[in-house]
Amino acid sequence: xxxxxxxxxxxxxxxxxxxxxxxxxxxxxxxxxxxxxxxxxxxxxxxxxxxxxxxxxxxxxxxxxxxxxxxxxxxxxxxxxxxxxxxxxxxxxxxxxxxxxxxxxxxxxxxxxxxxxxxxxxxxxxxxxxxxxxxx
Numbered sequence: 001x002x003x004x005x006x007x008x009x010x011x012x013x014x015x016x017x018x019x020x021x022x023x024x025x026x027x028x029x030x031x032x033x034x035x036x037x038x039x040x041x042x043x044x045x046x047x048x049x050x051x052x053x054x055x056x057x058x059x060x061x062x063x064x065x066x067x068x069x070x071x072x073x074x075x076x077x078x079x080x081x082x083x084x085x086x087x088x089x090x091x092x093x094x095x096x097x098x099x100x101x102x103x104x105x106x107x108x109x110x111x112x113x114x115x116x117x118x119x120x121x122x123x124x125x126x127x128x129x130x131x132x133x134x135x136x
Contacts (some may be wrong), residue, residue, distance in 0.1 A: 004120045012119040019126035020063055021050035021110035030071045037089055038082040051076040053086045054102055061102050063122055066094055075109045094095035 008069065025045050028034050034048045035041065051071025054061045061067045069089075075082045090099050114122075 016119055016123050019123055023126050023129050024050040024068045025070050034070040036072040036107040037077055038071055038075040038085040041072055043072050049073055049076040051081055053090055054106045057111050059112060059114050060105040066098055067102050
């Protein structure tokens with residue numbers, strides 16, 4: 001692994017985004033396929049996005065696994081993430097209390113950037129999680 005301390009802040013964000021996306025999609029995959037969280041359509045893992053209920057611009061929830069689910073490009077990009085459907089499904093899956101926790105985190109912390117050390121720690125964490133998922 002390249003020395004993470006030498007990477008720019010944006011390079012760390014990009015790397016962490018990639019690792020989290022791989023994890024979310026592969027964790028939900030069955031035989032290389034995922035179902036879109038908001039419309040239910042099946043797609044190959046390679047064609048699915050890691051969609052966020054609360055926008056990625058809110059760093060406090062950007063990497064919270066409760067906030068991220070597999071979504072097709074249609075729902076995630078072209079229909080703005082389908083936040084109403086996304087929230088309804090999240091409440092069914094994880095409960096109102098955890099959804100409100102996400103919403104509170106976003107409101108309280110706004111778009112404050114995460115410290116470099118936290119990004120580096122999360123990159124290492126998700127690389128390890130991806131190896132676990134990969135090794136089944």
